[in-house]
Amino acid sequence: MLSRERARLGYSTRLGWKTHPVRPLRDGPEPVSGSCVHLVSGQEDRLADTDERDLIARLRTREPEALGEVYRRLGSAMTTLASSMLRDREEAHDVVEDALLRVHRAAPDFRGERGLRTWVLRIVANLCRDRLRRRKFIAPNNDDEDPFERAGLSFDPIEEWDGALDQHKLVAAMERAIAALPQDQREIVVMRHRLGLSHAEIMEALGVPEGTVKSRLARALAALREHVTKEIV
Amino acid sequence: MSNRFELDEVRIARLLGAVQAPADPAVLTRARARIAAMGDVPGVFAWLGTPAALAAACVAMLLSAGVSLAVLRAERPAAAARETSLVSALIDDDGSYGLPTSAAVATVTDGGAQGGPDSGTVSQ
Numbered sequence: 001m002l003s004r005e006r007a008r009l010g011y012s013t014r015l016g017w018k019t020h021p022v023r024p025l026r027d028g029p030e031p032v033s034g035s036c037v038h039l040v041s042g043q044e045d046r047l048a049d050t051d052e053r054d055l056i057a058r059l060r061t062r063e064p065e066a067l068g069e070v071y072r073r074l075g076s077a078m079t080t081l082a083s084s085m086l087r088d089r090e091e092a093h094d095v096v097e098d099a100l101l102r103v104h105r106a107a108p109d110f111r112g113e114r115g116l117r118t119w120v121l122r123i124v125a126n127l128c129r130d131r132l133r134r135r136k137f138i139a140p141n142n143d144d145e146d147p148f149e150r151a152g153l154s155f156d157p158i159e160e161w162d163g164a165l166d167q168h169k170l171v172a173a174m175e176r177a178i179a180a181l182p183q184d185q186r187e188i189v190v191m192r193h194r195l196g197l198s199h200a201e202i203m204e205a206l207g208v209p210e211g212t213v214k215s216r217l218a219r220a221l222a223a224l225r226e227h228v229t230k231e232i233v
Numbered sequence: 234m235s236n237r238f239e240l241d242e243v244r245i246a247r248l249l250g251a252v253q254a255p256a257d258p259a260v261l262t263r264a265r266a267r268i269a270a271m272g273d274v275p276g277v278f279a280w281l282g283t284p285a286a287l288a289a290a291c292v293a294m295l296l297s298a299g300v301s302l303a304v305l306r307a308e309r310p311a312a313a314a315r316e317t318s319l320v321s322a323l324i325d326d327d328g329s330y331g332l333p334t335s336a337a338v339a340t341v342t343d344g345g346a347q348g349g350p351d352s353g354t355v356s357q
């Protein structure tokens with residue numbers, strides 16, 4: 001049971017299957033919440049690499065449709081990261097818009113070593129940090145406010161969930177807990193568990209060592225657990 | 234909620250993964266409009282807004298400061314050579330106090346004979 005659960009959530013298993021909590025890079029434009037599973041064989045990896053290399057080559061030549069393709073693939077991840085970090089829908093959209101412009105400007109110099117998703121999310125994370133730095137204050141945690149409404153986030157009910165636990169209440173408490181996390185922990189927990197990035201991808205995206213990623217993640221999860229347990233129990 | 238409520242990592246991850254934000258097509262439209270607007274700006278003005286322009290301006294400022302300093306340093310010895318103090322001018326003077334010698338003599342002679350304005354004589 002536990003291994004099935006872990007597999008659904010994107011952890012590597014011994015069966016050679018890799019899972020992603022969010023849609024894979026090459027899926028369609030509509031965001032799919034929850035887990036989805038796909039086989040990562042060597043052939044599929046090569047196809048994905050070729051596909052991404054083509055897109056990067058098109059981006060580098062500033063082909064007009066290439067930016068749209070980037071947004072089609074990564075728009076949901078970009079918006080989710082920005083919304084989760086900033087907790088403000090309009091500001092998150094502004095950040096994603098700025099990120100697209102930066103992608104367009106910087107594309108000719110992008111060689112693709114880091115991978116497109118990692119590079120784009122790094123740009124979004126940097127812009128979010130700039131915004132948070134400029135705010136110079138932490139918004140008060142208002143328990144009466146719908147944590148999804150203002151942030152522009154949407155919740156898809158989880159299947160196979162313990163009926164005794166109210167999902168909506170838990171998720172709302174979780175969002176308030178995320179909002180209360182320090183920025184460096186928040187971005188890591190969102191990238192890992194909401195966007196499905198691996199530790200190595202998070203290292204690349206944030207430019208921090210693996211040990212830092214793991215320690216921040218552990219601290220963030222402990223804080224989330226404590227905050228939600230306090231609120232719910 | 235029951236007191237046996239346990240929020241393990243798997244549940245936390247499922248709760249976190251169930252929340253997403255959809256991409257808004259209007260964002261891409263706005264970004265494209267801004268890119269198009271950037272494209273309408275003439276090349277020089279577009280370049281002026283880049284970090285390279287700022288760097289070029291800094292380099293130009295440093296260059297001009299360096300050139301100015303070099304010119305000032307080269308000019309200073311020549312100016313110092315031209316400068317003469319009052320003492321050195323008096324020491325070097327030959328008694329004419331800067332006036333032509335023949336003119337000085339003529340002035341003294343004419344003034345004594347004709348009764349100039351400062352001679353004290355009354356002219357008739």
